[in-house]
Amino acid sequence: MAKLMSFKNTVLKNLFSKPVTKNYPAEPAVYPKRSRGHIEINIEDCILCGICSMNCPSRAITVDRKAGTWTINRFDCVQCGYCTEKCPKKCLSIVPGYQEPMSMKASATYEKPVEEKKKFPQADTEVCVFCTLCAKKCPQGAITVDRAEKKWELNKDACVSCGLCESNCPKKCISMKEEN
Amino acid sequence: MGKQSIIPFGPQHPVLPEPIHLDLVIEDEKIVEAIPSIGFVHRGLEGLVKKKDFNEMTYVVERTCGICSFMHGMGYCEAVENVMNVEVPDRGKYLRTIWAEMSRIHSHLLWLGLLADAFGFESLFYQCWRMREKVLDLFELTTGGRCIFSVNKIGGVLKDIDAEMLQTMLSVFEEMETELKTIRKTFLFDYTVESRLKGVGVLTKEQAHNLGAAGPFARASGVKIDMRTRGYGAYPDLDFEPITSEIGDSFARCDVRINEIFQAIDLIRQMIGKMPSGEISAVVKGNPNGEYFMRVEQPRGEAIYYVKANGSKFLDRMRVRTPTFANLPGMLETLKGADLADVPLLILTIDPCISCTER
Ligand code: SF4
Ligand code: SF4
Ligand code: SF4
Numbered sequence: 001m002a003k004l005m006s007f008k009n010t011v012l013k014n015l016f017s018k019p020v021t022k023n024y025p026a027e028p029a030v031y032p033k034r035s036r037g038h039i040e041i042n043i044e045d046c047i048l049c050g051i052c053s054m055n056c057p058s059r060a061i062t063v064d065r066k067a068g069t070w071t072i073n074r075f076d077c078v079q080c081g082y083c084t085e086k087c088p089k090k091c092l093s094i095v096p097g098y099q100e101p102m103s104m105k106a107s108a109t110y111e112k113p114v115e116e117k118k119k120f121p122q123a124d125t126e127v128c129v130f131c132t133l134c135a136k137k138c139p140q141g142a143i144t145v146d147r148a149e150k151k152w153e154l155n156k157d158a159c160v161s162c163g164l165c166e167s168n169c170p171k172k173c174i175s176m177k178e179e180n
Numbered sequence: 181m182g183k184q185s186i187i188p189f190g191p192q193h194p195v196l197p198e199p200i201h202l203d204l205v206i207e208d209e210k211i212v213e214a215i216p217s218i219g220f221v222h223r224g225l226e227g228l229v230k231k232k233d234f235n236e237m238t239y240v241v242e243r244t245c246g247i248c249s250f251m252h253g254m255g256y257c258e259a260v261e262n263v264m265n266v267e268v269p270d271r272g273k274y275l276r277t278i279w280a281e282m283s284r285i286h287s288h289l290l291w292l293g294l295l296a297d298a299f300g301f302e303s304l305f306y307q308c309w310r311m312r313e314k315v316l317d318l319f320e321l322t323t324g325g326r327c328i329f330s331v332n333k334i335g336g337v338l339k340d341i342d343a344e345m346l347q348t349m350l351s352v353f354e355e356m357e358t359e360l361k362t363i364r365k366t367f368l369f370d371y372t373v374e375s376r377l378k379g380v381g382v383l384t385k386e387q388a389h390n391l392g393a394a395g396p397f398a399r400a401s402g403v404k405i406d407m408r409t410r411g412y413g414a415y416p417d418l419d420f421e422p423i424t425s426e427i428g429d430s431f432a433r434c435d436v437r438i439n440e441i442f443q444a445i446d447l448i449r450q451m452i453g454k455m456p457s458g459e460i461s462a463v464v465k466g467n468p469n470g471e472y473f474m475r476v477e478q479p480r481g482e483a484i485y486y487v488k489a490n491g492s493k494f495l496d497r498m499r500v501r502t503p504t505f506a507n508l509p510g511m512l513e514t515l516k517g518a519d520l521a522d523v524p525l526l527i528l529t530i531d532p533c534i535s536c537t538e539r
Pocket of ligand 2: 081
């Protein structure tokens with residue numbers, strides 16, 4: 001008998017308890033704080049460096065520096081959060097709330113409000129020890145350091161003004177200055 | 181000898197969430213031989229190492245599978261960390277191991293549900309999946325994702341689990357353990373379940389060993405093989421014994437997996453009990469150079485990650501050998517001589533994950 005009635009307790013319990021499912025959407029879903037719903041950008045802080053787009057595993061982000069736009073295809077994004085790790089300005093975050101379904105893939109474009117003058121790093125060659133750390137950290141390979149010749153050079157066309165060289169310099173001799 | 185005919189099974193079949201095809205050679209109702217063909221969902225993940233740098237690859241690797249996603253990421257990261265000689269801080273190791281054991285619980289509950297579904301016990305199926313939902317909620321609370329967590333990185337983990345969350349986990353697992361004990365009674369002592377599982381698809385210890393079976397499938401046949409005893413993550417600090425059974429039939433596989441859920445809950449308790457404080461990840465400098473084989477115990481068995489690096493951002497090679505791949509020969513063996521009606525059940529008993537197999 002025990003072999004036939006082993007499920008009895010579960011059946012009885014379920015008969016007299018509330019359903020485990022929610023009456024969605026009348027009763028909305030509650031997401032925990034860490035829920036990875038979608039990427040949010042604080043466009044004011046963004047410097048359009050493009051590091052997020054270069055590192056995004058699904059290539060969901062496009063950064064157009066000339067037009068001053070940051071675009072994300074929310075249907076391509078896999079919510080991995082790698083862009084939030086990589087952004088030098090920490091202006092990306094991943095927040096609860098999923099993208100609503102649509103009949104076709106759509107992207108969201110954010111425009112940089114005011115186009116400021118671009119800032120470029122400048123090294124104080126008096127203090128600089130030519131350790132080449134800035135060159136190694138530069139995501140664009142825009143810095144060339146020649147230890148023998150004691151030369152620090154910047155390729156302004158390649159530089160995206162991310163400021164990583166400034167924050168990584170052990171001697172703190174790099175500063176980001178506006179172009180005159 | 182009776183007349184032989186061939187019945188195609190899959191790639192689309194109600195019991196298969198993923199595509200695998202078998203040509204079943206049958207004589208009357210008995211299977212004489214099963215000839216598999218795979219490759220329906222090959223995605224070429226391993227080739228992507230040439231296009232994505234080794235850090236970015238973490239997010240690709242964990243998308244190999246939706247069930248063991250965490251362990252895929254963990255195995256890959258540990259392989260690269262070993263190449264780079266990076267020591268993950270203790271807390272990072274513990275967090276990884278907690279998430280890994282939670283993955284085991286949710287994977288086994290998923291399997292138990294599918295098994296119940298395969299032998300036609302629908303309500304038991306829903307009971308298992310209802311319980312699994314709690315683990316998924318815990319995952320969402322701690323990592324932000326329900327199936328893909330993106331918390332692994334080379335050098336450690338990205339998110340910490342605070343004391344309050346650990347407490348929530350303890351109480352959820354406490355509750356779950358009670359419910360699981362009730363369900364265990366049905367799985368292991370119910371007449372209907374017994375008649376569908378006992379003596380079905382026996383794989384002897386020798387066969388399991390010779391055919392290179394892995395994980396619970398091998399342990400149910402008495403092969404005491406469990407990669408966790410190799411001691412990666414927090415396992416060296418934990419007290420556990422691989423769960424085995426000598427019987428080797430479908431019932432034994434069910435028995436081993438149910439008991440592994442209890443074991444996983446116990447391991448999580450042990451870890452929460454002695455959770456070290458401190459950093460959760462180490463600083464990683466430079467690019468990897470060298471090669472490494474990492475072996476981890478996934479819910480389905482041993483998975484191997486091979487990584488070969490050349491000192492640049494991009495790896496030379498990455499290879500994943502998944503447990504389902506190792507278990508396919510064993511599965512084909514159990515099919516020989518089985519009833520046609522038992523085929524769906526027998527395929528399920530290895531807990532197949534075809535996406536993993538085909539990467
Ligand atoms: S990495 Fe950050 S600062 Fe750079 S473009 Fe992306 S969002 Fe803007
Ligand atoms: S979350 Fe991942 S997939 Fe989405 S935009 Fe960021 S890096 Fe790309
Ligand atoms: S700001 Fe510095 S690190 Fe960034 S791109 Fe320009 S030179 Fe390279």
